[in-house]
Amino acid sequence: MVRTQKNYGAAIAQIAACLAFLFAAVMAPAQTFTVLHTFTGGADGYAPTSVVSDGAGNLYGDAAYGGNYESSCNYVGTQTGCGVVFKMSHHGSSWIFDPLASFDGANGYDPLQGITIAPNGTLYSTTFYGGPGGPECRSFGPGCGTVVELRPPASFCQSFSCPWTVSDIHQFVGGPSDGQFPELGSLTMDAAGNLYGTTLSGGEYGDGMVYEMSPSGNGWTMSVLYNFGFADIDGIGPEGGVVFDKFGNLYGVAIQGGAGLGTVYQLSPSSSGWNIHLVHSFNYETDGANPLGTPVIDSSGNIYGTTLSYGPNNAGTVWEASPSNGGGWNFSVLYAFAGPGEGSYGGLLMDSAGNLYGATESGGTNGYGTVFKLSPGNGGWSYTSLHDFSEGSDGSGPLSNLSMDSAGNLYGVTGYGGQIGPSCLSGCGVVFEITP
DSSP states (O other), rough: OOHHHHHHHHHHHHHHHHHHHHHHHSSSOEEEEEEEOOOOOSTTTTEEEEEEOOOOOOOEEEEEEEOOOTTTTTTSSTOSOOOOOEEEEETTTOOOEEEHHHHHHHHSSSSOOOOOTTTOOOEEEEEEOSSSSSSSTGSSSSOOOEEEEOOSSOOOOOOOOOOOOEEEEEOOOTTTSEOOOSSSOEEEEESSOEEEEEEEEESOOOSSOOOOEEETTTTTEEEEEEOOOOTTTTOOOOOOOOOEOOSSOEEEESSHHHSTTTTEEEEEETEEEEEEEEEOOOOTHHHHHHHHEEEETTTTTTTTEEEEETTTTTOOOEEEEOOOTHHHHHOOOEEEOOOOOOOOOOOEEEEETEEEEESSSSSSSSSOOOEEEEEEEETTTEEEEEEEOOSSOOOOOOOOOOEOTTOOOOEEESSSSSOBBTTTTTOOOOEEEOOO
């Protein structure tokens, strides 16, 4: 009799646990993953590198290759086409894809940074190659890269798909007076309409630079704010964009240099120019290494970012640098990626509640990348996988940062997966949406 009572009690407890699990599953918000566009490798491009949502719910992005100039930029391997800038508009329950412009090599090739949308709707971006270049760049074939401006047609266009005008407002020529090869992140625009960005190399010492583009009459003027060249002080190769804090300081990351493999730096304006301050030098064993993308900064001045490699699990990290009362910085690892080669290329997105979102190129359940969320609480951060890519119709290898609209929907791109084309044997990539 006693044994029966014990078994009965255990059964009741098991049923209660199952009901609690089912209740939690019902109450938990469901994430829905949807492919909005599958690239074909033709006029729509392939290997998309970014997507950003504007205030009206449209998406703007770019693809590194493809477009209307197939033979103009076949400098590297089997890549054809110089790249595409596109727009996606939400009409009812569907999305319409519109290739706004194709790069032709002379005005740029291989756009690897994201799109920046000006208040008047003008688009700005950069290309990694293209332009005439200088002696330092010509050994690479396609030039040192460009800063580009894209404007809609000046007059009314009756066709649904109307090409925009692409103007290269700056052509990089390499050091010592200029940079070369802008990569990852995106340009930052201030309230006066000035643009700020970085180049991976070039500059006075060849280790990259931070620059400003200022409207000047009917054109633009480029100014070098800082030349990297002192590896133990500032780092080597600022690979990503920069972000302002509320005091007018700029923050960014360098992929190498410092005491380990990469740095977080601050540039402070002064009457004599911009002064560099080292926020953090990465210890590859504990902190991770090779930080990439554009940092995120919250209202308290805390800086957040990602690393591509190393760290506690040898797979990259998500980190935070917080200002201390003594004027320095406190550094902490919020999350250490666990999958082999997981890491993150694109940096982070922060919502109004302080949650962080990002993507990894590889890792996850299937090994082809993830979209993740980190939520603060109880003295730590909790990790949630929002999607694990399969290299099928959902794509694979998300390389860029994510974007979020006013309804909390997430948007991103994958560099591979989806439809296979002659120039993209691992798939041409997709644009995806994750709804809460």
